[in-house]
Amino acid sequence: MEISVIASGSNGNCCMVEGKDTAVLVDAGKSGREIESRMDELGKSMENVKAILLTHSHHDHISGAGIISRKYNIPLYLTNEVYSEAKFNLRGIKRKSFSLSKEFRIGSLKIKPVPTSHNVSSCGFVIGKFGIFTDTGIVTQQMEAEIPKLNSILLESNHDIDMLINGPYPSFLKQWILSEQGHLSNIDASSIIQKKGKNLSLVLLGHLSGNNNTIEIASNTFTALVKRKVEYAVCSRDRISGKWKV
Numbered sequence: 001m002e003i004s005v006i007a008s009g010s011n012g013n014c015c016m017v018e019g020k021d022t023a024v025l026v027d028a029g030k031s032g033r034e035i036e037s038r039m040d041e042l043g044k045s046m047e048n049v050k051a052i053l054l055t056h057s058h059h060d061h062i063s064g065a066g067i068i069s070r071k072y073n074i075p076l077y078l079t080n081e082v083y084s085e086a087k088f089n090l091r092g093i094k095r096k097s098f099s100l101s102k103e104f105r106i107g108s109l110k111i112k113p114v115p116t117s118h119n120v121s122s123c124g125f126v127i128g129k130f131g132i133f134t135d136t137g138i139v140t141q142q143m144e145a146e147i148p149k150l151n152s153i154l155l156e157s158n159h160d161i162d163m164l165i166n167g168p169y170p171s172f173l174k175q176w177i178l179s180e181q182g183h184l185s186n187i188d189a190s191s192i193i194q195k196k197g198k199n200l201s202l203v204l205l206g207h208l209s210g211n212n213n214t215i216e217i218a219s220n221t222f223t224a225l226v227k228r229k230v231e232y233a234v235c236s237r238d239r240i241s242g243k244w245k246v
Contacts, residue, residue, distance in 0.1 A: 009237030022107025158183035
């Protein structure tokens with residue numbers, strides 16, 4: 001399987017997962033044109049994409065989904081709750097519904113939605129032995145149960161707590177980000193990898209804040225808290241992050 005991180009950050013998210021005969025996108029939170037351009041840079045084609053899986057309804061995860069779906073006739077897979085929240089932006093799409101924690105298949109890929117904890121209905125996905133979990137204020141029980149089974153993961157590492165607390169955001173926004181329906185901190189992410197990620201050979205830290213984190217701080221937190229050798233990368237907010245065979 002190959003993982004390509006097309007975009008990752010609070011300014012847009014899109015990840016391509018390719019199996020033997022099937023490719024899917026997880027989220028499409030950049031413009032259709034930007035996603036196409038970045039995929040071309042990675043040597044990838046939208047014509048190989050069989051589905052777009054949506055984690056939740058926030059703009060940085062769905063902004064290009066409707067355009068791409070309509071242009072290429074690619075179905076969107078999402079829960080009924082997410083569709084209800086986002087349907088204004090998803091008119092004219094081919095929709096496939098799924099239920100949380102109920103596995104389904106797209107071609108050769110076995111996919112399991114896993115509940116996360118955000119301020120809207122949300123989930124991550126386990127695809128084969130790869131997990132992708134962003135936009136969650138806590139590591140849910142379901143996430144904690146899945147992580148030991150994985151060999152690779154893209155996990156939110158949104159903010160440095162000190163930067164957030166001492167930064168310019170208003171108090172209510174800081175409180176939400178730090179809440180159980182907000183976002184995982186660098187410490188949260190690295191701690192769960194140390195606690196439950198003993199079978200991981202690849203860790204991608206993603207969904208970084210532009211105001212409350214840096215690649216260097218996220219990386220330093222990870223190396224300080226994860227006490228074993230594992231390949232890792234901190235995903236860029238501004239460009240493609242790369243592709244990895246898993």
